[in-house]
Amino acid sequence: MINPEVQNFPFWRHLDTAWQERLDASVRRADYAAGQEVRGNGSECLGVLMLLSGRMRVYISAEDGREATIYRLGQGEICVLSASCTMPDIHYDVQIQAMEDSSALILPTPVFARLIRENIYVENYAYRSATEHFSDIIQAIEQLLFQTLEQRLVSFLLDEAASQNSDELHVTQEQTARAIGSAREAVTRALKKLSQEGLIRLFRGGVELLDRKELYSRV
Template structure:
């Protein structure tokens, strides 16, 4: 038995399935590995498998015809890809792209197995739609932020979250603009203002948080 043969147990919703269904998933799935910065899926492509992430992070982003980008969400270890779920259910092509932010390992379950389980297994169907509903709620919140929240508030919040408690964030103005769905110039102006206030210090490819408390106070306007 390999270390990945019990991957189903790493997903709470799947671990509650009956033994025959678990065995079907593990027997019919394939463990795939994707290098960092590789496109896992992209617009116009049809999903052939349901993906369950075991290791790494995948960034799902929308790219407009003019090249404008916005991060929709990230898939972390222990999660399934809701966009893949939607495309499988609708027999549709991807409308966004997924980029491996690190080395990624995932269990790929073929479309026909996914279809059979959605139709015949209530616990599996419940797992699929629970994950789908949660991500849909997150997307509505993201739309609300982009449409109605102040950029300075969202930027302060994003810097704190990306820092994960560290003193600095490895990022660029362009990456932050993609994260927040706004223009690079807007991010640059706001970072300059944060620096003028003494809250941050900028360097090439990084932002140092000099006054986390002030950033947190501003970010709390998102609450």
């Protein structure tokens, strides 16, 4: 019997019966602890990842250790960039980290590579998905180059609030610093400044947004 979770891959209905059975037999489930690297810099091609539960971040890193989060994955979302090695025209690499305890289905690289060669719909889906996220990479680079630390910090806090649908964010200062590509000490100072201005409230292990309207004006 085919695993119903596998049928959530967006290209499932475009596969014939033989490929559906092959996909079902090939996909594996993986569990990750909060903070665990799912795919590191220079690591082997992981394959297509579909998040079943939890949250992950997709990011790029510089040689000096700075990081910039490109986008976040939520439940049911798919990352094709984790299998970018199967697409010869895609020449950028990403890293993936679990933001909280997470579970995912992984379609191995060899299976996905063959599927791309044999199914034009899957090939189009893969390139469309990768192209859509290229703009996210450009935006992340622009933020590092042209935005102030406060602007990057506020943008991150607002994005997290929207993602979690809450003004109370359980995110550490270390996680925040890594997400926006800055030093923890600098992030700590910027958070304290926003707190002194009454825009946020700091608590152990997190931040509460108190004035979203003013925070939006700072971006």
